[in-house]
Amino acid sequence: MTIRRVVFNQKGGVGKSTIAVNLAAVAAKRGRRVLLIDLDPQGNASHYLQGEDAAAGPTVADLFQQMLNISLFAKEPQDFVRDTRIEGLSLLASHPELSELMVKLEARYKMFKLKEALDALDGRFDEIWIDTPPALNFYTRSALIAADRCLIPFDCDAFSRHALYNLKTSADEIRADHNPALYIEGIVVNQFQPRASLPARMVEELKSEGLPVLASPLSASVKIRESHEAACPMVYFDPRHKLSREFEALYQELAGN
Numbered sequence: 001m002t003i004r005r006v007v008f009n010q011k012g013g014v015g016k017s018t019i020a021v022n023l024a025a026v027a028a029k030r031g032r033r034v035l036l037i038d039l040d041p042q043g044n045a046s047h048y049l050q051g052e053d054a055a056a057g058p059t060v061a062d063l064f065q066q067m068l069n070i071s072l073f074a075k076e077p078q079d080f081v082r083d084t085r086i087e088g089l090s091l092l093a094s095h096p097e098l099s100e101l102m103v104k105l106e107a108r109y110k111m112f113k114l115k116e117a118l119d120a121l122d123g124r125f126d127e128i129w130i131d132t133p134p135a136l137n138f139y140t141r142s143a144l145i146a147a148d149r150c151l152i153p154f155d156c157d158a159f160s161r162h163a164l165y166n167l168k169t170s171a172d173e174i175r176a177d178h179n180p181a182l183y184i185e186g187i188v189v190n191q192f193q194p195r196a197s198l199p200a201r202m203v204e205e206l207k208s209e210g211l212p213v214l215a216s217p218l219s220a221s222v223k224i225r226e227s228h229e230a231a232c233p234m235v236y237f238d239p240r241h242k243l244s245r246e247f248e249a250l251y252q253e254l255a256g257n
């Protein structure tokens, strides 16, 4: 069975795209058949994997567009998927058009269509990773309905901490109303500074409040920017780097769940 994970946090810039791409890359490195779906109109994850080439070829916007048109000649979800330079890692790329499409999709109650598309892909991939925009909107709801696990990046910031509770409520509501399979697999502590006292205290507090904080934090490194520039996931760009090893450890922790 395909594992479907969504990486979600309505706060911007907490590391969703970086984490989704690198964990998907680790999975592919380990021989898993992996699909990354980029639901953010910003397209950062697509760009991270393909650079300028991300703009060419079919995208997830074409798939959503098709959901609005009833056609006898509909394509299969698989037809919108492309290969990447990384063996075993496929991409359903983003497109800026996703922004305009959202209103139409919402008006026509298409929120369950992504789940149907993933059902149609079942068996082709071992893992599907979904990167989402920083908002609780049509795309993030569609992803939370389609996925069975949710990972929440947390950047050790006081405002983000507050947002975590709203996030948990959003996930609980979707679970109750639409998707009993959904569970919060864990909170990923990103840009962790072990020597600073505030982040460490914050993480301890989250744990004591019963939030599922994962045991493998990710440290901050400027190297990640270089990997973005090079359009090459960190775990391939510099596999021996501390952060790459942390991505491996995080993946290992999740795989053991």
Ligand SMILES: Nc1ncnc2c1ncn2[C@@H]1O[C@H](COP(=O)(O)OP(=O)(O)OP(=O)(O)O)[C@@H](O)[C@H]1O
Pocket: 011, 012, 013, 014, 015, 016, 017, 018, 019, 040, 042, 044, 132, 133, 134, 190, 191, 218, 219, 220, 221, 222, 224, 225, 228
């Ligand atoms: N561990 C890290 N160390 C250093 N910089 C990081 C780390 N993780 C993410 N960043 C940087 O933080 C910025 C935001 O990361 P990213 O784009 O992954 O976040 P996001 O949550 O997907 O953002 P958005 O909400 O805009 O989609 C990027 O510039 C990225 O390079």
Ligand SMILES: [Mg+2]
Pocket: 016, 017, 018, 040, 044, 045, 131, 132, 133
């Ligand atoms: Mg992002």
